[in-house]
Amino acid sequence: MSSLKFGTSGLRGLVTELPDGVCKAYTLAFLTHMQKVTGVTSDSTLLLGYDLRSSSPRIAAACISAAQAFGMRVENCGPLPTPALALRALILKAPAIMVTGSHIPADRNGLKFYRPDGEIDKIDEAGILAVLDLAMEHPITPDEPTTIMPDALQNYINRSIAVLKPRALAGKRIGVYQHSSVAGDLIVTILQNLGADAIALGHSDIFVPVDTEALRPEDVAFAEDACRKYKLDALVSTDGDADRPLVADENGVFIRGDSVGLLTAHFLNADAVVTPVTSNTAIELSNLFAKVYRTRVGSPYVIEGMEQARADGLKRIVGFEANGGVLLGSPVTTGGGTLDALPTRDAMLPILSVLGMAASKDVAISALLHDLPSRFTRSGRLEHIPSTASDPFLQGLLDSARRDAFFAQVGTIRASDAIDGVRVVLSTGEVVHYRASGNAPELRCYAEASNDSRAEELLQWGLKQAQEALSLPS
Incomplete structure (x- = not known):
């Protein structure tokens, strides 16, 4: 098949x-x-x-x-x-x-x-x-x-440079993890145009499948080592086609994609945010936006949500996915000019927004998260799970009795929804969410908690629980 x-x-x-x-x-x-x-x-x-x-x-x-x-x-x-x-x-x-x-x-x-x-x-x-x-x-x-x-490449470079004021990143030392990203050299060019000392690192002639929602251990180690070795203010990268960003702080710790999206929307003074149910609830808890729209996973659904926001009269509309890709649903004025709407995932806009916000506040990248609600999301996946296996698993969790029994080890369920897969909110406010990937034969698991270690604990529990339910070898 x-x-x-x-x-x-x-x-x-x-x-x-x-x-x-x-x-x-x-x-x-x-x-x-x-x-x-x-x-x-x-x-x-x-x-x-x-x-x-x-x-x-x-x-x-x-x-x-x-x-x-x-x-x-x-x-x-x-x-x-x-x-x-x-x-x-x-x-x-x-x-x-x-x-x-x-x-x-x-x-x-x-x-x-x-x-x-x-x-x-x-x-x-x-x-x-x-x-x-x-x-x-x-x-x-x-x-x-x-x-x-x-022409297409030059148009994009010009647009990206216009996100920030001229020389907004002067004095900043930023590593660019190039691997096999199509934007590897382009990011260096843009950062240098904005005054940064941009250092190209980790180029690969062999394709590297960097997934911003499920980073490989070697990517995590690379960021930590590079920031320490080169004394970087940040390390940035993208996935293969540069529509999903990666931003690591001065310690080489990657910021979750939904947090990157939240910071970008705040930097752009958005009044409406459109994002899938997989993004963490700090977006609502921050009270930074007039309205938050939740959708299924996938850019077509985020675009639909942005169209609804326009119909509702919102003026500065930013969409983003948990992978960090930002969709601009309306024109916005920035430090370098006016950006036209670009309703497709973009990696450069969030990278520059996070770097620009830290530079304008004269704070470290890690400090940008201090004023946000303490919500942490972790995600992982079980690979080689065809829909013939994931569909019955998810369908089974729609039954309330089976769902309660499945999650009994981690707590009682306060609420659940099936907007995209099966998502449960525990009595503690913690979240566990399963959905089948739309791009590959994978079952994805997302966990949210008030601290990172608990989110990771829930994620590992969720992956193990699903593995056992699917009768997969350990």
Whole structure:
């Protein structure tokens, strides 16, 4: 059975399930659907970008070939962050395809589709599948290399520099953990333009699956060692396609993505925050925002929430996910100018917001969390859990008696919901939440408590409990 499917952020699957014919078929289906619903014509321009996975250039070439066969011009934006491609698409009001598997392992990849007005939604996904013809014969055509155009990347650099005042980071020593992120060099350039002493570290020619919600022990150790060795004020990084940030403080301790999002929204003076149920409850408890909207996990749902916030009359709308990716739902004025709305996950905006907030307050990065409610979230995952196993597990927890028995070891349940998976709030206010990943065969577990050690204790309990329930080996 194929693992290729639309998840919380585009089409994902094994590289072996993305041969040229399949990539071409999905490209043609996307363009056919765009022709129906947005007025895109066969002589319009398609934007194409990709990350640094070894399979990405080949998949990108197949998509370009299909678009050219459809009659479209193609602007090859080359390797660049997903939000940079999305920004270019909004500027040109053109459709776009990003070849990326984001943070998932190198044996997987995917396609992320953009309408001329932003990310596709679940209705668009259904429309693409409705016209998809995987049986179509695609003639073998000779490679026609397209020149890589730098405009998309430069637009994004200019936008990022405008987040802060000129030389706002002067005197700051910031490490950039490059690994195989498509933004590895770009982050250094942006930080240097803002006056920082930016130090490139840890570059890898082999793809590294950095997941900002489930960091590898070696990433944690790398941050601690680098901050100590180079006497850094912060260490920053992203996932593979640079739509999820990583920010470590001066001690090399990574700040949770939802806390990064909260700080970013505060820095941007947001009056509305839109975030999934996996983000911690410090967002509400902080009383920093006029309204908080909770959604299912996935950028399409956050975008829906931001649209609702606009309909409700909110003016400065910031969305973010627990992975730290920030979606800007409205224009905002910053120290360096005005940023137009960019309703797709972005890593540079939160990185610069956190660094800029600490610099403007003249405090260490770690001090930014001192004024926030004491809520700590930990997350982990059980890998290689197909939906045929996770679905019955989650379905079983919908039964109140089974749910009470399952969680009896850690306390009584005060409330529960099934907005996305199964989330319970214990009588202590602590939270345990299970959901199946939309991007990979994984069962994710989230735990929230008033201190970090208790959150970690709950997480480990939750993973062990689920492992036993699924009859997995220890």
